[in-house]
Amino acid sequence: MNITCGREDANPVQQKGCEGKACVVQGHLLGKEVAYLWLDEGDLENADLLLKDTWPVPRFDPVHLPPPLTWTEDPYGEKFWRYIFYGLRPTAHLLWAFRETGDERYRDKLMEVFRSFAANKTNSVFSQDKHGTAYRAMVFVNSYWKLKHADALSRQEATLLEQLILEDAYFLEDPEHFEAGFNHGFAEAAALLLIAENFPHFEDAPRWRELALARYDDLLSDIIGSDGFIIENSAYYQFYVFTQVYQLAQWAQTHGMEVSPQAWPVMERMARFASYIVQPDGRIPMLGASQRLLVRKHQPVLLARMGAAFPELAHMLTAGMCGQAPTDRLALFESSGVAVLRSSFDPALDYQAQTHLVFDMGPYRTDHSHLDALNVVLYSAGRTLLTDAGMFTEEPGKEEDYFRSTRAHNTVTVDGLDQHEGNASPSLSAQGGQWLYQSGFHSLYEGVRHWRAVMVLEKDVVLVLDRLISEGPHHFEQRWQFQPDLTVSTRGASASVTDATGKRVLQVTQAQPEGLSVSTVRGATGPYDGWHSEDYEVRKEATVLIYPLQGEQAHYATLFTSGLNAMSPARISTLPQSDQLEVHACAAGRGHRIQVRRPAEADEAVTVTTAPEACEREGGASPSGPPGPP
Numbered sequence: 001m002n003i004t005c006g007r008e009d010a011n012p013v014q015q016k017g018c019e020g021k022a023c024v025v026q027g028h029l030l031g032k033e034v035a036y037l038w039l040d041e042g043d044l045e046n047a048d049l050l051l052k053d054t055w056p057v058p059r060f061d062p063v064h065l066p067p068p069l070t071w072t073e074d075p076y077g078e079k080f081w082r083y084i085f086y087g088l089r090p091t092a093h094l095l096w097a098f099r100e101t102g103d104e105r106y107r108d109k110l111m112e113v114f115r116s117f118a119a120n121k122t123n124s125v126f127s128q129d130k131h132g133t134a135y136r137a138m139v140f141v142n143s144y145w146k147l148k149h150a151d152a153l154s155r156q157e158a159t160l161l162e163q164l165i166l167e168d169a170y171f172l173e174d175p176e177h178f179e180a181g182f183n184h185g186f187a188e189a190a191a192l193l194l195i196a197e198n199f200p201h202f203e204d205a206p207r208w209r210e211l212a213l214a215r216y217d218d219l220l221s222d223i224i225g226s227d228g229f230i231i232e233n234s235a236y237y238q239f240y241v242f243t244q245v246y247q248l249a250q251w252a253q254t255h256g257m258e259v260s261p262q263a264w265p266v267m268e269r270m271a272r273f274a275s276y277i278v279q280p281d282g283r284i285p286m287l288g289a290s291q292r293l294l295v296r297k298h299q300p301v302l303l304a305r306m307g308a309a310f311p312e313l314a315h316m317l318t319a320g321m322c323g324q325a326p327t328d329r330l331a332l333f334e335s336s337g338v339a340v341l342r343s344s345f346d347p348a349l350d351y352q353a354q355t356h357l358v359f360d361m362g363p364y365r366t367d368h369s370h371l372d373a374l375n376v377v378l379y380s381a382g383r384t385l386l387t388d389a390g391m392f393t394e395e396p397g398k399e400e401d402y403f404r405s406t407r408a409h410n411t412v413t414v415d416g417l418d419q420h421e422g423n424a425s426p427s428l429s430a431q432g433g434q435w436l437y438q439s440g441f442h443s444l445y446e447g448v449r450h451w452r453a454v455m456v457l458e459k460d461v462v463l464v465l466d467r468l469i470s471e472g473p474h475h476f477e478q479r480w481q482f483q484p485d486l487t488v489s490t491r492g493a494s495a496s497v498t499d500a501t502g503k504r505v506l507q508v509t510q511a512q513p514e515g516l517s518v519s520t521v522r523g524a525t526g527p528y529d530g531w532h533s534e535d536y537e538v539r540k541e542a543t544v545l546i547y548p549l550q551g552e553q554a555h556y557a558t559l560f561t562s563g564l565n566a567m568s569p570a571r572i573s574t575l576p577q578s579d580q581l582e583v584h585a586c587a588a589g590r591g592h593r594i595q596v597r598r599p600a601e602a603d604e605a606v607t608v609t610t611a612p613e614a615c616e617r618e619g620g621a622s623p624s625g626p627p628g629p630p
Contacts, residue, residue, distance in 0.1 A: 337362025
């Protein structure tokens with residue numbers, strides 16, 4: 001489908017199957033039975049697998065489950081597989097295939113699965129999953145009315161489905177089964193609302209409608225922060241929730257109701273955050289419990305409609321071809337503590353090559369949060385250079401512990417331990433000319449205060465300053481995580497990072513305080529260290545660059561140069577003092593003098609001036625030209 005810039009209806013969702021009065025059956029308007037587009041999608045390949053009793057579940061290889069199903073199946077021993085399977089979401093392929101082809105084998109298989117579930121559900125502990133039940137209820141509602149409109153549902157089958165829908169409604173109504181604290185609640189409230197609206201003859205439908213709307217209103221206030229970022233601190237779940245809220249609001253408007261008066265203002269804030277957090281190549285940074293997501297190719301018709309409603313979102317989705325460019329190159333989202341620093345949003349300046357830095361200074365808010373205070377994710381010169389380790393699994397164990405741990409993030413660890421759960425705090429936001437500056441701090445290690453400042457000095461030139469102060473000796477490690485395809489070589493305190501073709505994509509240059517050394521780790525298992533995961537249950541070895549220091553204090557000044565600047569000499573020196581820090585940096589042949597006064601205090605201040613002398617070799621600056629192939 002061709003995507004057109006402009007109106008929200010410029011990229012319509014294609015409806016099929018009826019026109020005019022033919023869209024109404026028993027007073028029910030076709031389309032009211034489904035709010036989420038992905039429950040109406042499918043393909044013949046997966047539908048044919050289901051005819052052969054082979055179940056396709058995203059993230060896993062299809063698995064053959066011979067009939068009769070016991071509804072205790074758990075072939076992978078994985079929570080996500082159970083959530084999808086017992087939510088009956090794969091059956092959407094059968095419904096889609098029947099509507100597309102008219103082949104009754106798909107309809108018959110769909111009803112066979114539903115009858116099997118109804119007969120054996122009391123045996124199934126897994127079918128009691130709250131989130132999965134919400135989706136199963138929506139599958140039942142959608143299937144019931146789609147088959148009704150196709151005159152393909154017998155009275156006996158209708159009675160069976162109505163009973164299953166009633167049971168799920170009573171389950172979802174129970175406050176113990178409503179997950180108000182994170183994203184699952186949105187689907188649970190939506191499912192209850194869809195049941196109430198599609199089955200108004202159910203005795204308790206009015207109560208369910210009122211309850212669902214009240215819950216949804218609370219979710220919009222409690223789960224989505226005042227800055228538009230969900231409290232789970234996950235870029236992946238940001239889009240999962242954003243698309244749900246938009247679709248339900250549009251569904252409600254179509255059918256003459258309002259989900260919540262605050263729905264539109266909340267979506268505007270979510271759209272603004274989404275417009276900033278996505279990298280120039282259209283991918284999300286791997287913040288928190290995230291996995292690979294190329295936003296520009298994710299549900300393209302739906303997101304095109306959303307882009308037409310939110311101009312900054314459209315600008316991001318189309319790499320600057322549509323919509324309106326964000327106005328702030330430094331955006332601090334205060335309630336989440338996330339800052340995004342961007343060299344430019346101008347598509348005339350090679351949109352996908354811009355520098356995009358995400359700095360996480362926020363609170364630990366839910367179990368989906370990671371122990372990653374002051375974490376940095378850097379994209380520049382067309383690719384991700386410093387990455388988060390990702391999520392990998394939701395199954396408890398050493399692997400989940402690692403991917404949530406502090407050492408799996410681009411920050412500084414103390415004594416090899418994880419940060420305590422708690423809050424970091426943003427400090428100073430500043431900018432002038434090309435440069436952007438953001439600082440933050442935390443005290444999530446007992447007796448230690450960590451202050452960090454990040455700067456985009458210009459496109460492809462990034463500076464990170466760390467200052468850790470304590471009253472006793474500690475072992476500090478500044479850690480930098482790279483994607484699996486990157487190779488890291490070191491000489492002295494400097495490092496050269498090359499891609500699979502041998503091209504240098506990044507150089508890392510350190511000021512050299514006394515005692516600084518360097519090491520790397522890749523693919524270790526005792527303990528886990530040096531791993532990266534973009535896809536659920538798939539992990540790859542990845543290099544971590546480590547700079548250890550011993551003592552009561554640790555000061556780091558780290559210069560990252562990428563793109564063509566990765567080929568040029570870079571130099572950095574620093575003079576830390578009790579209440580200020582002075583840094584001289586040289587990159588791309590240009591010298592900078594950065595002075596930070598009273599770091600982490602209320603009157604923190606920064607000045608940046610040109611300093612040609614920073615490119616001279618005198619003064620104890622670190623050596624230029626890291627090793628590695630050109």
